[in-house]
Amino acid sequence: MTTFIVRRLLQLPVVLLAISLVIFGMMQFLSPTERAATYAKSEQQAQHLDAIIRQYNLDKGFLVQYGTWLKQVLHGNLGFSKQSHEPVLTTIRKRLPVSAELALYLFFPTLAFGIWMGTMAAIHRDKLIDQIVRVFAIIGWSLPTYVMAIWLLAVLFGQLHCCGIGRVDDAIAVQIAEGKLKTYTGMITLDGILNGRWDVTLSGLKHLVMPVITYTFVASAQIMRVLRSSMLDVLNSDYVRTARAKGLPESVVNIKHARRNAIIPIITIAGLMFAFLLEGSFFIEIIFNFHGLGQWSVPAAVQLDFPAVIGIALLVGFSVSVANLIVDILYGIVDPRISFQ
Amino acid sequence: MNPQDMKPKHEPWYRSKTFKRFRRNPLAITGTVMLIIFVVVAFLAPAITAPQLATIRSARPCVRNLGLKRGEVVQALRNPLKLTFWRAAIKPPKSCYNIPRAGYSPLPKPPSKEHPFGLTSGSYDILYGLTWGARTAFYIGFLVVGISLAIGIVIGGVSGFLGGWVDNLIMRVVDVMLAFPRLVFVMIVSVIFGSGLTQVMLALAVVGWVGYARFFRGDILKTKAQDFVDAARALGSSPTRIFFKHVVPNSIGTLLILASMDVGSIVLTAAGLSFLGLGAPVGYADWGQMISFARGYILGTAQGTPFDFWYVWIFPSVVLVLFGLAWNLLGDAVRDALDPKS
Numbered sequence: 001m002t003t004f005i006v007r008r009l010l011q012l013p014v015v016l017l018a019i020s021l022v023i024f025g026m027m028q029f030l031s032p033t034e035r036a037a038t039y040a041k042s043e044q045q046a047q048h049l050d051a052i053i054r055q056y057n058l059d060k061g062f063l064v065q066y067g068t069w070l071k072q073v074l075h076g077n078l079g080f081s082k083q084s085h086e087p088v089l090t091t092i093r094k095r096l097p098v099s100a101e102l103a104l105y106l107f108f109p110t111l112a113f114g115i116w117m118g119t120m121a122a123i124h125r126d127k128l129i130d131q132i133v134r135v136f137a138i139i140g141w142s143l144p145t146y147v148m149a150i151w152l153l154a155v156l157f158g159q160l161h162c163c164g165i166g167r168v169d170d171a172i173a174v175q176i177a178e179g180k181l182k183t184y185t186g187m188i189t190l191d192g193i194l195n196g197r198w199d200v201t202l203s204g205l206k207h208l209v210m211p212v213i214t215y216t217f218v219a220s221a222q223i224m225r226v227l228r229s230s231m232l233d234v235l236n237s238d239y240v241r242t243a244r245a246k247g248l249p250e251s252v253v254n255i256k257h258a259r260r261n262a263i264i265p266i267i268t269i270a271g272l273m274f275a276f277l278l279e280g281s282f283f284i285e286i287i288f289n290f291h292g293l294g295q296w297s298v299p300a301a302v303q304l305d306f307p308a309v310i311g312i313a314l315l316v317g318f319s320v321s322v323a324n325l326i327v328d329i330l331y332g333i334v335d336p337r338i339s340f341q
Numbered sequence: 342m343n344p345q346d347m348k349p350k351h352e353p354w355y356r357s358k359t360f361k362r363f364r365r366n367p368l369a370i371t372g373t374v375m376l377i378i379f380v381v382v383a384f385l386a387p388a389i390t391a392p393q394l395a396t397i398r399s400a401r402p403c404v405r406n407l408g409l410k411r412g413e414v415v416q417a418l419r420n421p422l423k424l425t426f427w428r429a430a431i432k433p434p435k436s437c438y439n440i441p442r443a444g445y446s447p448l449p450k451p452p453s454k455e456h457p458f459g460l461t462s463g464s465y466d467i468l469y470g471l472t473w474g475a476r477t478a479f480y481i482g483f484l485v486v487g488i489s490l491a492i493g494i495v496i497g498g499v500s501g502f503l504g505g506w507v508d509n510l511i512m513r514v515v516d517v518m519l520a521f522p523r524l525v526f527v528m529i530v531s532v533i534f535g536s537g538l539t540q541v542m543l544a545l546a547v548v549g550w551v552g553y554a555r556f557f558r559g560d561i562l563k564t565k566a567q568d569f570v571d572a573a574r575a576l577g578s579s580p581t582r583i584f585f586k587h588v589v590p591n592s593i594g595t596l597l598i599l600a601s602m603d604v605g606s607i608v609l610t611a612a613g614l615s616f617l618g619l620g621a622p623v624g625y626a627d628w629g630q631m632i633s634f635a636r637g638y639i640l641g642t643a644q645g646t647p648f649d650f651w652y653v654w655i656f657p658s659v660v661l662v663l664f665g666l667a668w669n670l671l672g673d674a675v676r677d678a679l680d681p682k683s
Binding site (some may be wrong): 018019023026027029030031067107139141142143144145146147150151152155158159199221275276278279281283286287297298299301302304305306309310312313316317320321324329 | 424458513514516517518519521522523524525528529532533534535538566570591605609610612616617618619632635636639640646647648654658661662664666668669670673
């Protein structure tokens, strides 16, 4: 087990290096002058691009350039974003908690809902609830995040004036801007509790209603389908029959014996979901006006602000690799057969 | 003995059990019928929108490029006996993909006799955008899947057939590619090569091959282990002959079918990118771009609630969802038919 984990941990730096190489390789399609603009903070500096090119070795060979660039990246110098008028790293620091909070609130309800519905569908196979789950899953699967978000926005916000957009109510947003609320984590619902301000937390939660409904409906479809089919497999297996034959109550058989094993593929799905979640949360941030990473970097891409996009690409590539690593290790722990291969 | 004789004999596809299972699935039929409707609408887009082409002034470049005069547009485009009908349906000039504008009003206009689905803000004709958008959708879907399949088959084939360190290297590259969500990759590409439909398609194809390569490699490994391949090797066939005559034809069928089912999800993704402003330019007949018109009206404005402008966002989004649903129903049925256990 330990060797398995160590071996996977040792692979991580190699993968991260490969990711940075891919990103840097793609940047080579830009001219040195364009790449030098990354490091220019103002109009005056943009006048002296030649000096920047020399300073960052942008006219040297590929490996020298890559080395210099990597060193800058490791020191946190990702360049200057035109979109946010500040260094890329500063913007990422500011906006990461917003995206992370949103991701947390989207991830767990989706997973829980998907697992619950998938289990119900498998236990009551071909009954009414199974049919409902199937219809639900195929519609959710065909519905892109942005369409669902727009529909909810029109009905809940535009028509019924419920739930609000943005992260918090305007009054509280003003208080935050004035510095009346201490920032501990940058996550609004948590900061509210830490400040002893329940109204802030409640307001934050209220504003999360639409994003969570949107994402749960769209993304839990996949989980339901996988769990339903793996649960059906397990329910037909010998040891479940044995458990039933022993006279165990049906709920114990279903939950303790069957679902435990059926849930293994869900770990894989949860890993894949992470990359999917990033994509979905970008749409959600933009449509529901959350000031997170997506709401900054997508318009940055449209405005050709490439330091911002490269910064996001590095961040996303790294975090997806780390998520994959965690999934692999979890997989090894849940299913010991894997780590012995 | 010819090693091909060792393979199980195949009946024609329409008599196979797989096809029977597919045919008996009502969802499969629903999906197929929906898709056929989409194909017909896409094909007949010029005929359907002939009145708009004839009456809206900004449609002139398209009409001119079709070699028509304004008075004869409707007769020419709706008469299958005329050459123009077929020319417009099969290969219309590029200028026809720009949605004609019936004016410059910032307020959307509800459906009327001249504009059956209404006008968006900026007076783009919604019916025109949706019907011609269906053509764009099929074009994007098939082209992207086609290119990624071609790359995936070559790379997956090489990887699976050669094995060894080549296989290892390629699979590590695949791992790295999987670390980028499609959206992020498209963002990188559009920052470097500029944004537009071509760049989006390129980016989606470059990300898309990874799954196919993996699948094809796995399938090749399975086929390679079968007896008839050993037989061919024992008879002295060269590795290339074995690869092209025996391994590939036996692995490729499932991949082609499964890949073609991805057209729907590619179209939904591309539409999402256009919605974000990374894909088709404003005014181009593309569903995602049409939905982005909705953004100004969805929160309710001084002019009214979102439902006062329902036609701006309901028509494009419903069309998009139905398209995705059609492909998913079909894809589900195909997977069930291929693998009845699941």
